Amino acid sequence: MSVATALSIAGSDPSGGAGVQADLKTFSARGVYGMAALTALTAQNTCGVSGVHPVPPAFVARQIGAIFDDIRVDAIKIGMIAGAGVASAVAGVLACYPGPVVLDPVMVAKGGHPLLPADAVAALKADLLPVATLLTPNLPEAAALLGTEPATTREQMVAQARELAALGPAVLLKGGHLEGAESPDLLIAGDLVAWFHAPRIETRNTHGTGCTLSAAIAAELAKGHPLPQAVSNAKTWLSGALAAADDLDIGHGHGPTHHFHALWPVA
Numbered sequence: 001m002s003v004a005t006a007l008s009i010a011g012s013d014p015s016g017g018a019g020v021q022a023d024l025k026t027f028s029a030r031g032v033y034g035m036a037a038l039t040a041l042t043a044q045n046t047c048g049v050s051g052v053h054p055v056p057p058a059f060v061a062r063q064i065g066a067i068f069d070d071i072r073v074d075a076i077k078i079g080m081i082a083g084a085g086v087a088s089a090v091a092g093v094l095a096c097y098p099g100p101v102v103l104d105p106v107m108v109a110k111g112g113h114p115l116l117p118a119d120a121v122a123a124l125k126a127d128l129l130p131v132a133t134l135l136t137p138n139l140p141e142a143a144a145l146l147g148t149e150p151a152t153t154r155e156q157m158v159a160q161a162r163e164l165a166a167l168g169p170a171v172l173l174k175g176g177h178l179e180g181a182e183s184p185d186l187l188i189a190g191d192l193v194a195w196f197h198a199p200r201i202e203t204r205n206t207h208g209t210g211c212t213l214s215a216a217i218a219a220e221l222a223k224g225h226p227l228p229q230a231v232s233n234a235k236t237w238l239s240g241a242l243a244a245a246d247d248l249d250i251g252h253g254h255g256p257t258h259h260f261h262a263l264w265p266v267a
Helices: 019-029 057-068 084-094 118-131 139-146 154-165 209-222 227-247
Strands: 005-011 033-045 048-054 075-078 101-103 170-174 185-189 192-196
Touching: 005 019, 005 057, 005 209, 019 033, 019 209, 033 057, 033 084, 057 084, 075 209, 084 118, 101 118, 101 209, 118 139, 139 154, 139 170, 154 170, 154 185, 170 209, 185 227, 192 227, 209 227
Parallel strands: 005 033, 005 075, 075 101
Antiparallel strands: 033 048, 170 185, 185 192
């Protein structure tokens, strides 16, 4: 059997905890051959983002086209898109792509630095949602896409996830921002409404968890798993990786570090 393949279309994180670096580590850990097309360079570490240098939209499209011309792509994960032009360019290249596409709407870094300009939000909704199989927002991202306040209850999560799903793709609404001992994620795909639970893990090492989860789901879809199983496998793996994260101490005391991917066994 051939090895499954997955492509990350996202920004670079030089610290290795998020972006394409995290995606490639995740693909490898899940037993999938990983590829990446860069949408932006960033100056960031686990404490925050200090600068973003976008890649020209035409060159983003050229990177993806070069991969399509040579290598089979079983699944795609889209992360940071950096601007409206990049969103449109990516959507144009993917218009005829037949495989699953996981769209992680990276909009604001954990430190508060905006990663998606206001005009790009509209482009994401108009151009990228139609080509996405699964949208994976957290609660603030879902609220930003809908122009409302973040959900604070599971009932509100269901209502917002249904509203997003009405725009086209299945939706995995991540509930990590809710209060409580658990971190509940909600999947709505057609008539399916499914909750995925995991205990909340007390750790500072949370930089890049959203990137990692969406990449893991893409990897599981690349291997042929149906969407609910792909989400379940990815969330279980991520929980185990977070539980092991504090065993790795490579920082200098300036902030949290997050390189848990190397600590977790491959699929």
